[in-house]
Amino acid sequence: xxDTPTPNHFIRQIVIDDLAHGKHAGIATRFxxxxxxxxxxxxxxxICLNFGIAxxxxxxxxxxxDDTNPAKEDPEYVTAIQEDVQWLGFHWAELRHASDYFExxxxxxxxxxxxxxxxxxxxxxxxxxxHRGTLTQPGRNSPFRDRPVAENLDLFARMKAxxxxxxxxxxxAKIDMSSGNINLRDPALxxxxxxxxxxxxxxxxxxxxxxxxxxxxxxxxxxxxSLCTLEFEDHRPLYDWCLDQLPVWxxxxxxxxxxxxxxxxxRPRQIEFSRLNLDFLxxxxxxxxxxxxxxxxxxxxxxxxxxxxxxxAAVGSPADAIRNFIRNAGVTKQESxxxxxxxxxxxxxxxxxxxxxRMAVIDPLKVVxxxxxxxxxxxxxxxxxxxxxxxxxxxxxxSRELWIEREDFMEVPPKGYHRMVPGGEVRLRGVGIxxxxxxxxxxxxxxxxxxxTLDGSTRHGMSGADRKVKGTIHWVSxxxxxxxxxxxxxxxxxxxxxxxxxDGKTYRDHLNPNSVRVVNAQLETSLARVAAETRxxxxxxxxxxxxxxxxxxxxxxxxxxxxxxxxxxxxAK
RNA sequence: UGGGAGAUCGUCCAACGGUAGGACAACGGACUCUGACUCCGUUUAUCUAGGUUCGAAUCCUAGUCUCCCAGCCA
Numbered sequence: 298x299x300d301t302p303t304p305n306h307f308i309r310q311i312v313i314d315d316l317a318h319g320k321h322a323g324i325a326t327r328f329x330x331x332x333x334x335x336x337x338x339x340x341x342x343x344i345c346l347n348f349g350i351a352x353x354x355x356x357x358x359x360x361x362x363d364d365t366n367p368a369k370e371d372p373e374y375v376t377a378i379q380e381d382v383q384w385l386g387f388h389w390a391e392l393r394h395a396s397d398y399f400e401x402x403x404x405x406x407x408x409x410x411x412x413x414x415x416x417x418x419x420x421x422x423x424x425x426x427x428h429r430g431t432l433t434q435p436g437r438n439s440p441f442r443d444r445p446v447a448e449n450l451d452l453f454a455r456m457k458a459x460x461x462x463x464x465x466x467x468x469x470a471k472i473d474m475s476s477g478n479i480n481l482r483d484p485a486l487x488x489x490x491x492x493x494x495x496x497x498x499x500x501x502x503x504x505x506x507x508x509x510x511x512x513x514x515x516x517x518x519x520x521x522x523s524l525c526t527l528e529f530e531d532h533r534p535l536y537d538w539c540l541d542q543l544p545v546w547x548x549x550x551x552x553x554x555x556x557x558x559x560x561x562x563x564r565p566r567q568i569e570f571s572r573l574n575l576d577f578l579x580x581x582x583x584x585x586x587x588x589x590x591x592x593x594x595x596x597x598x599x600x601x602x603x604x605x606x607x608x609x610a611a612v613g614s615p616a617d618a619i620r621n622f623i624r625n626a627g628v629t630k631q632e633s634x635x636x637x638x639x640x641x642x643x644x645x646x647x648x649x650x651x652x653x654x655r656m657a658v659i660d661p662l663k664v665v666x667x668x669x670x671x672x673x674x675x676x677x678x679x680x681x682x683x684x685x686x687x688x689x690x691x692x693x694x695x696s697r698e699l700w701i702e703r704e705d706f707m708e709v710p711p712k713g714y715h716r717m718v719p720g721g722e723v724r725l726r727g728v729g730i731x732x733x734x735x736x737x738x739x740x741x742x743x744x745x746x747x748x749x750t751l752d753g754s755t756r757h758g759m760s761g762a763d764r765k766v767k768g769t770i771h772w773v774s775x776x777x778x779x780x781x782x783x784x785x786x787x788x789x790x791x792x793x794x795x796x797x798x799x800d801g802k803t804y805r806d807h808l809n810p811n812s813v814r815v816v817n818a819q820l821e822t823s824l825a826r827v828a829a830e831t832r833x834x835x836x837x838x839x840x841x842x843x844x845x846x847x848x849x850x851x852x853x854x855x856x857x858x859x860x861x862x863x864x865x866x867x868x869a870k
Numbered sequence: 871u872g873g874g875a876g877a878u879c880g881u882c883c884a885a886c887g888g889u890a891g892g893a894c895a896a897c898g899g900a901c902u903c904u905g906a907c908u909c910c911g912u913u914u915a916u917c918u919a920g921g922u923u924c925g926a927a928u929c930c931u932a933g934u935c936u937c938c939c940a941g942c943c944a
Contacts (some may be wrong), residue, residue: 304883331944336916366943422942432940467942476874507944528938531874540913570876571937576881625893627883629876632937636881639894649907656904657897684907715905724903729929769903836904865905 303353306628308568312350312522312798321563324356324521328382328389329511331363332374332495333580336381337603337618342573345623347388357390357572359518364396365510367494375426375495381604385616395510395519401554402505402513403457405543406468407487408550410449414542415486416442418469425467428474429482435475436482442471456489459502463489468503480535484508492748508532512539512581515565516546517555523567527630530569540564573626574634576793578603579804584796593788593808600856601789601812612786613641613832613842613858618647637788641859648832648840648858653681653688656726656771657820657835657855661700663775666731668750669697674776677757679727691823694777695728700819702837705770706747708736711869715768717747724769726836729755729762771836778819781853783841785814818855825850837861 322765326347351358360382362369382389395402405733409415411794420428430436444452444813456466468487475870478481486509507512512535515523523536546562555562574580578590580603588594594601600612609619622643666673674696682688706717717723722732730752737746754761789812795804797844810866827833829848834840839860846852 306883329944333944363944369943418942425942426940429940431872434940435872436940457875464942469942479873481873483938490942506942511944527875529944533874571876629883631876631882633882636894639882640901642894645906654904683902683904713905726903728903730903762903766903768874768905771904798917824891834904834906838904839904839906861904861906868905 298542299532301740302414303349304624304627307630308346308522308524308570308628309350309353311568312354315521316354321521324351324354325358325390325519326351326356326522326524327361327393327515327518327520328360329361329363329395329514329525330378331366331369332371332378333366333369334374334586335377335597335604337580337585338575338609339573339580339603340381340408341385341549341619342623342626342628343524343526344385344387345620346570346628348382348389349624350522351390352387354523357853358387359391359393359520360389361393361395361514361518361722362496363497363507363511363514364394364494365504365507367490367492370495372495380622381607385620391518393514394496395505395514396494397558398514398517399497399501400507401517401545401551401558402510403503404546404550404554405454405513405545406505406509407450408548409445409470409486409526409542412542414471415443415447415449416469416471417449417456418442418467418483418485419465420467422464425485429479430474432479434799438473438474439469439483442483453487456487456503457501460490461489463491465489469507470535470538472535478531478534480508480532483536484535508535509539512536512546512565513543515567516543517551517560517562519561519563520565521563523565525567525569526572527569529567529631533567533569538566569630571630571632573623573665575637575640576633576634577637577788577790577795579790579795581796585803587805588861590597591805593805600784600786607830611838612856613830614644615647615651615832618643621647634794637839644840644859645862648834650685652832652834652840654679654683654834654836655821655824656693656773656816657781657783657824657838657841658700658702658773658778659785659816659838660703661773661819662703662706662744663748664699664701664731664772665748666697666699666751667734667748671697673697677727693727693821693823694774696774696776698775699725699772700775700778701725701747701770701772705768705802706733706744708744713865713868715772715865717749722752722766724766725751726769726771727757728772729753729757730764730766771838773821775819777822779822779825779853781814781818781820781824781855783818784844784854784856785816786857787812787814796801820853820855824853824855827853832858834861 328347348358372399467485469483492753676692710718731749735748790807791809792807795807830845831843840858844854
């Protein structure tokens with residue numbers, strides 16, 4: 298979609314160099330989510346990176362579910378994740394599961410045992426922890442570390458056969474209990490979990506750990522560049538150890554299974570990059586889940602959630618804007634927190650060109666044009682887009698009584714105020730210049746009506762129409778107005794870093810009580826005809842989208858995507 | 871006190887021994903039938919200290935700060 302050149306970054310450069318040196322015939326990447334939750338905008342970076350690199354260099358990118366922990370996973374998430382990837386505009390070469398490779402991974406484990414570099418350990422989780430040592434002290438060998446190969450083979454077969462209880466045995470790599478890198482202190486490769494798996498059912502009761510399954514999955518799929526986030530940096534030595542021990546591209550005992558699955562293995566390289574973080578948001582799955590279960594938001598598709606497909610689609614952010622935002626954010630190993638305004642900027646840029654304009658009044662105040670007849674009624678023709686004639690025009694009914702935005706009138710204006718004031722003039726968008734002649738108040742001194750006269754010589758198309766006035770305000774004909782529910786969303790948290798609990802407060806203490814405001818708005822009539830999910834600009838207010846599920850012609854519901862930039866509000870504050 | 875990684879405007883990203891540049895933000899101005907969009911301008915940065923070099927963000931040395939790791943999670 299973008300016509301700007303792809304910005305370079307260190308991973309892209311590695312790929313370019315690898316290709317230039319003939320290291321690979323073609324490049325292959327993968328996006329490997331665990332189906333244990335919904336994706337959020339942080340994942341979108343990985344999606345854009347992996348699929349983007351593959352697309353740019355005519356490679357392939359698989360969508361692979363890293364489903365090695367059946368207790369936490371659910372098919373609901375595998376469906377949702379696929380939708381997210383597609384919503385972002387990407388297509389996978391193959392849809393795979395790590396669980397597709399359980400047989401291959403099992404045979405790899407067998408080789409490790411035969412080669413004397415893996416053993417069955419009878420230690421409990423607690424005991425393993427005690428043997429592991431600490432960050433500064435080396436661990437101690439398991440008493441089962443030197444079991445003979447035959448015994449390991451037998452025990453591992455019995456683990457697989459279901460003879461042992463969960464947690465009673467593990468298969469562990471035999472590496473180095475004194476390593477400064479804790480991942481190398483004889484890490485677990487397999488554990489027993491007698492639970493059904495969302496993809497393989499009850500076929501297995503032993504499941505490979507991430508470190509073991511992921512590297513083999515990468516290798517058998519022929520992934521050339523295995524891109525992951527920074528926290529896996531110190532797993533890389535284990536990743537490479539597995540590759541050294543298990544040249545899956547040259548293991549005869551894997552041939553039939555590889556063939557069955559149509560796989561062509563090669564040696565992958567792991568490269569780490571920093572996560573995408575946004576201020577005023579939390580990203581951890583646990584915290585997001587709490588927001589949902591604690592009813593702080595209305596479900597995973599609440600527009601305030603940082604989830605890409607469900608929430609961004611719900612709130613109407615175009616996928617293009619998300620992709621541009623991520624492209625502009627770059628790829629580095631530096632940990633960073635992006636300002637939310639970067640995202641908003643992309644959304645506004647995108648919507649400014651694509652969204653048609655309409656008028657809506659969110660906080661109505663009655664205006665009566667006293668020099669028009671009671672029965673006055675006409676139809677004005679207004680452009681749908683100020684910079685794109687091809688978007689056509691629409692007719693907007695105009696009559697004697699209108700709604701304007703309450704904040705567009707002030708009895709005692711501050712200096713610099715360009716809108717309607719007693720005795721002052723202002724332009725009604727598409728109509729002409731009106732002068733405020735009189736104000737009606739109720740017993741509480743609240744303004745209930747503003748009476749104006751319309752200067753006929755300034756009507757649209759007349760010679761006086763060019764006369765300058767400071768302000769132009771939007772309006773809706775009261776007689777024709779459509780009453781509608783409009784949901785005004787704001788940021789979910791009041792502080793830039795809700796995760797910071799140094800002051801003793803948690804992210805829950807920083808929830809914005811006004812993150813959503815539901816109002817009854819008055820819309821121009823044409824808005825009855827828009828389809829759900831249509832994105833529009835309500836002039837001077839912001840970008841809005843017709844709610845994908847709740848919007849109906851007879852009962853319109855719009856969500857605010859974001860406001861327009863408002864330099865007056867800023868100056869007035 | 872172990873292992874791994876990272877430090878450039880307020881924020882993010884460039885600069886790969888040769889003028890520290892861009893985006894966003896902020897500020898000022900122009901334009902405007904959206905206080906939008908657009909346009910113009912301004913402010914602000916190389917973690918510190920040494921060294922090498924005609925020349926250092928970049929190379930070397932020594933510090934400092936930040937992040938990650940002690941799941942049979944990923």
